[in-house]
Amino acid sequence: MQRNKELHQFLLTKAEQLTEDWYASLDKSGTGVYASTDPEVIRELKSQNFEFHQHLCKIFIMEKSAFFDEFDDWVQEIGRDPEHLNTPTHLIMKEFQRVREQYMNFIEEYSKTTEDLVSQKSLDIWKYAIIEAVDVVMTRVVEEKSKHLNARIEEQQQTINELSSPLIDLPDGKALLPLVGDIDSDRATAIFENTLEGCTTKRVDHLFIDLSGVYLVDTRVAQQIFQLITGLKLIGVTATLSGIRPEIAQTAVQLGIDFGEIRITSNLAQAISSEATLTRD
Known part of the structure; x- marks a missing residue:
């Protein structure tokens, strides 16, 4: 059996020493939290390590599932800690x-200081319990860190997508959507959703979409861009395309996209000028 109250108490009394010995032998030449020279970061790191020891030694007095459940708060704290991220x-x-x-090493030390004779089998059971516990906690921390980083990356990507499809207000219910750079499927979807929502919120009735800064799209993305025209029409927004590069035009033709009802000009200046002329007429 791995349960041993005396071993638990022995390790608990060693918790502070474990933390100090660990930090003293820490390789501080790398990067991240372990290399920090900020006194507050060091204090927090030692506190986190000390709390870890207080939890870990309970493997010898608690039922396994309850032990790991109790560790969850610590795991989430470390996995989301900015310094560890x-x-x-x-x-x-x-x-x-x-x-x-x-x-x-401390289990070996305990076996030599206790008055009771400790068998090799007991030593192996205790060591295995620690090895398993540390491995499980380590895996959970890494998973929590990865999950948190992925969530942060998704939030950043969403922000980038929103910023990369800016809807610029123009006078008289008009707006401009200048698209620049490569457009992948995720960005095309974001452009579609943000544009429709933005046009509705801003009460846009005519949108100029300038593609002169777009050099590369695949067939799926090209289709999504032209589906945006249909979506805009459904919410009562007239769209004018400008600056379509030859590569995009070829892709559109291959897809069989009908340009018949789409206003197209060679450049943005011409698009705005043409609209102004139509408005005066």
């Missing part, structure tokens, strides 16, 4: 492995 994952894993080795 900016620390390479392989360095975090390395420190978990070093801590695990600390426990192997």
Whole structure:
């Protein structure tokens, strides 16, 4: 059995020493939280490590599932901690492995100081319990960190997509959508959704879409761009396309897109000028 109240108490009394020994032997030449010279960051790092030891030694007095459940708050704290998010994952894993080795040494020390004779089988069970616990907690921290980073990347990508499809107000219910750079499927979808919503919110009745800064699209993206014209028409917005490059025109023709009802000009200046002329007439 891995349960052993005396071993738990022994390790608990060693928690502070474990933290100080660990930090003293830490390789501080790398990057991230372990290399920080900020006193507050160092204090928080030691506090997190000390709390880890307080949790870990409970593996010898708690039922396994309850033990890991109790660890969840600590795991989420570390996985979302800004300092650890900016620390390479392989360095975090390395420190978990070093801590695990600390426990192997202290278990050996306990076996030599206890009055009871400790069998090799008991030593193996205790060591395996620590190895399993550290590995599970390490995996959960890495997973939490990865999940949080992915969520942050998605938020940043959404912001980039929104900024990359700006709807610029013009007088008299008109607006301009200048598109620049390569457009992939995700960005094309964002452009479609943001533009329709923006035109509705701003009460736009005529939108100039300038494609002169777009050099490369695939067939699916080209189709989505022209579907935007249909979507705009459905909400009562007239669209004028300008600056279509030959590559995009070829893709559109291959797709069989009908330009019959779409206003097209060679450049943006001509589009605005033509609209102004129509308005005066």
